[in-house]
Amino acid sequence: MPKTVSTPMPARRPGRPRPADMVIGLFAVAVLALAVTFVDAARGVAAAGPALAERAKLVERLGLTDLVLFTEARYTRHPSQADRHAAFQDHPFAFEHFPSGALMTAPRPQGFR
Amino acid sequence: MRIWFNRQRALLDFALSSLRRRLGKTLGLLAVYTVIVAVLASVMLFSHALRREAALVLAGTPELLVQRLLAGRHDLIPGAYVDAIRGVRGVRAAEGRLWGYLFDPAAAANYTLMVPTDRKIAPGTVVVGSGVAAARAAAIGDTMSFRAYDGQLVPFKVQGVIDKDSALVAADLFLVSEADYRALFGLPPDRFTDIVVTVRNPREVRTVAEKIDAVLPDTRIILRDEILRTYESVFDWREGILLVLLAGAILAFAIFAWEKASGLSAEERREIGILKAVGWETADVIRLKTMEGMVVSAAAFLIGYLLAYLHVFHFGAALFEPVLKGWSTLYPEFHLTPFVDELQVATLFFFTVFPYTLATVVPIWRAAVVDPDQVMR
Numbered sequence: 001m002p003k004t005v006s007t008p009m010p011a012r013r014p015g016r017p018r019p020a021d022m023v024i025g026l027f028a029v030a031v032l033a034l035a036v037t038f039v040d041a042a043r044g045v046a047a048a049g050p051a052l053a054e055r056a057k058l059v060e061r062l063g064l065t066d067l068v069l070f071t072e073a074r075y076t077r078h079p080s081q082a083d084r085h086a087a088f089q090d091h092p093f094a095f096e097h098f099p100s101g102a103l104m105t106a107p108r109p110q111g112f113r
Numbered sequence: 114m115r116i117w118f119n120r121q122r123a124l125l126d127f128a129l130s131s132l133r134r135r136l137g138k139t140l141g142l143l144a145v146y147t148v149i150v151a152v153l154a155s156v157m158l159f160s161h162a163l164r165r166e167a168a169l170v171l172a173g174t175p176e177l178l179v180q181r182l183l184a185g186r187h188d189l190i191p192g193a194y195v196d197a198i199r200g201v202r203g204v205r206a207a208e209g210r211l212w213g214y215l216f217d218p219a220a221a222a223n224y225t226l227m228v229p230t231d232r233k234i235a236p237g238t239v240v241v242g243s244g245v246a247a248a249r250a251a252a253i254g255d256t257m258s259f260r261a262y263d264g265q266l267v268p269f270k271v272q273g274v275i276d277k278d279s280a281l282v283a284a285d286l287f288l289v290s291e292a293d294y295r296a297l298f299g300l301p302p303d304r305f306t307d308i309v310v311t312v313r314n315p316r317e318v319r320t321v322a323e324k325i326d327a328v329l330p331d332t333r334i335i336l337r338d339e340i341l342r343t344y345e346s347v348f349d350w351r352e353g354i355l356l357v358l359l360a361g362a363i364l365a366f367a368i369f370a371w372e373k374a375s376g377l378s379a380e381e382r383r384e385i386g387i388l389k390a391v392g393w394e395t396a397d398v399i400r401l402k403t404m405e406g407m408v409v410s411a412a413a414f415l416i417g418y419l420l421a422y423l424h425v426f427h428f429g430a431a432l433f434e435p436v437l438k439g440w441s442t443l444y445p446e447f448h449l450t451p452f453v454d455e456l457q458v459a460t461l462f463f464f465t466v467f468p469y470t471l472a473t474v475v476p477i478w479r480a481a482v483v484d485p486d487q488v489m490r
Contacts, residue, residue, distance in 0.1 A: 019133075020125035023408065030415035037422045037453070044426065044451035051278050052169055052450060058279050060173030061231035063210060063309050065340055067167055068244065068284040071223050072441040074214055077285070078225075080340040081178070081307075083186055 124397075128404040131384070142370070143409055149366045150417025150465050151424070152359060152432075157457055158425045159433060165452035167344035170282055171337075177310040177322055178335040179207075190332075192303035197328055198310055203321040205313045209305030211294050215259060215287055220248040222442035224287040226294065234290045239269035243277040244284030244443045262299040269293070277446070284445035370469055377476050385477065389485035398481040399474055406473035410466040417465075418458065426451040 058064070066078045075082035132139045179198060181190040190209070198207040211228040224245055234240060241251065251257060251271050258268045275283045295302065312321045322334045377385075388398055424430060429448060 018122065018126055019129045020122045023125065023129060024122075027411065027415070030412075030419070033419055034415060037419065038455070040422075041426070041451040041453040048450040052166070054276075055170045055279050055282055056173050058275075059170055059282055062227065062229050062283075062286075062288075063175050064282050065171070065174050065178070065335075067163075067170070067281055067344070068225075068242075068443075068445045069281075070441055071225075071244075071285050071443045074223075077214070077223065080335060080343040081180070081187075 124401055124404055125408075128401055128408060131401070132405055132408065139409065143413055145366060145369065146409065146413035146465075146469075147417045147420070149363060150413050150461070151420040153363070153465075154418045154421030154458075154461055155424050155430065155432065156359065157461060158421055158453065159430050159449070161454050161457060162425065162449040162452045164345055166281065166450055168341060171341055171344060174337050174340050175309040176312060176315070176318055176337050177325075179308040179310060179325060179329070180333045180335065181307075181329075182331055182333050187307075187333075189300070189304040190307055192305065194329055194332070195305070195308055198308060198325055201321060201324045201328060203312050203314065203317050203324065205311045207308050207310045210307050210309055211291060211300075212306050213294075213298065215297075217249070217257075217259070220442060222248050223285065224443070225285050226287045226289060226297075228291045228294045229288045232288075234272070234288055236290045236292045237268065237270060238272040238290070240273040240275065240286075240288040241271060242275045242283045242286035243280050244445050245287055246271070246274045247446075248443050259297065261297045267293065267297055280445035281447040285443050367468075371472050377480055382480055385480045386485045386487075389481065395478070395481040399478055402477040403470055403474055406470040407466070410469040414462055414465045418461070422451075422453075425449065 065080050068077070070076035179190065179194070181188045181194065192209060195207050195209050198204055208230060210230070213226050215224045215226040216222075217224060222245075224242075228234075229240075232240075239257065241257075246252070249255075249257060251274075253271050253273060255271045256268050257271065258266045261267050269289065275286060289297075294300065310321070310325070312318050318336060318338075322336060326332065326334055385398055388401075389395070424432060426449060429446075434444075
């Protein structure tokens with residue numbers, strides 16, 4: 001910016017902070033808050049360690065295979081155990097009628113054949 | 114350094130005054146931009162945390178599962194198959210599992226009925242997941258009755274409730290004794306739902322699976338790796354109707370932002386003309402306008418991301434709940450562990466801040482290189 005040009009800004013009252021300083025301050029606070037989310041996440045993960053281990057142990061003990069996310073149909077409750085042609089397993093021409101069927105993909109081709 | 118900083122401060126002052134002149138437009142854009150970033154970041158944080166949690170929790174899922182297929186569908190597996198699998202080299206143990214689904218008309222909910230192998234459950238009693246207990250308002254000592262295959266009423270006394278902390282894997286469990294399970298469905302004693310297999314050497318799982326497949330060709334074998342992969346893909350970022358719907362909103366926003374950023378108003382053209390006429394360099398004008406774009410997009414990113422973090426990890430992803438629940442009556446109440454992928458956050462920053470800023474620069478550059486007199490006219 002050439003030095004000869006005066007900034008066409010309204011004159012500031014003495015003692016009042018510049019808008020740029022206020023915005024820089026607000027951004028600094030927001031960036032700090034962003035950093036705090038990472039610290040909070042790290043603390044949350046550390047605190048959840050025993051509960052996660054307990055869940056994993058329960059899965060191992062009971063031989064569970066899936067998360068309880070969608071309990072409305074058997075192929076959404078146990079996607080890893082569903083028939084090969086899930087989600088259309090009730091009838092070859094049946095349209096998917098459970099909302100959660102639209103949220104998750106049909107199992108990818110797996111196995112040995 | 115100080116001169117450079119003061120120069121940037123002066124530029125920022127100027128950029129802010131320019132944004133303030135179009136306060137309504139700027140705030141409107143910032144609000145829409147923030148909402149888009151917040152929703153995108155929520156989907157990203159939610160799906161990443163869920164995938165990580167699934168990978169950690171399901172690490173102990175059965176190494177190898179054998180299902181019997183009949184006419185392309187899952188069928189009950191005969192007890193003789195358990196012995197056949199035990200005879201395969203490399204197999205350490207094979208156990209028949211009994212599990213299935215139980216529809217409860219009183220709560221209009223599906224439960225996962227299971228005979229646990231880690232504990233003995235006395236006939237006539239049941240251990241339920243926290244979701245089942247909540248759906249039926251059942252407590253220890255209460256009785257729940259279900260109609261068996263022959264119409265007989267089978268009562269179950271609630272012996273225990275699985276801790277709420279494990280709701281993500283056990284909310285809908287209904288653990289009963291083998292005798293009750295067989296009585297409920299009229300299952301012959303030599304039939305199982307599927308078979309759990311453990312192998313001697315974990316590196317040979319695939320080879321053992323191939324051997325079982327050769328011995329029992331009418332079976333489908335599910336490896337632990339495949340279960341984990343299923344969960345990696347279930348909430349894949351690119352998939353799902355939520356993102357398809359979001360794609361429409363994102364596209365609409367992209368058009369709106371592009372239109373707003375790239376189409377210069379007459380007032381903005383005049384402003385650029387005046388700046389050039391009073392001696393501003395083209396580079397200064399571009400720097401000024403880039404700063405305007407950066408202020409809006411960086412503010413939208415920071416506010417949007419912070420809102421998303423609070424939404425997903427401190428308010429239980431309340432906005433996604435209706436979508437995830439679908440038609441399920443029984444839905445686990447769980448708080449996700451805040452697994453955050455820094456690379457994903459950086460990618461979100463890059464894709465939300467830079468395109469908008471760049472979109473503002475191109476038309477400014479076009480207007481700024483033209484003769485001021487022509488621009489002002």
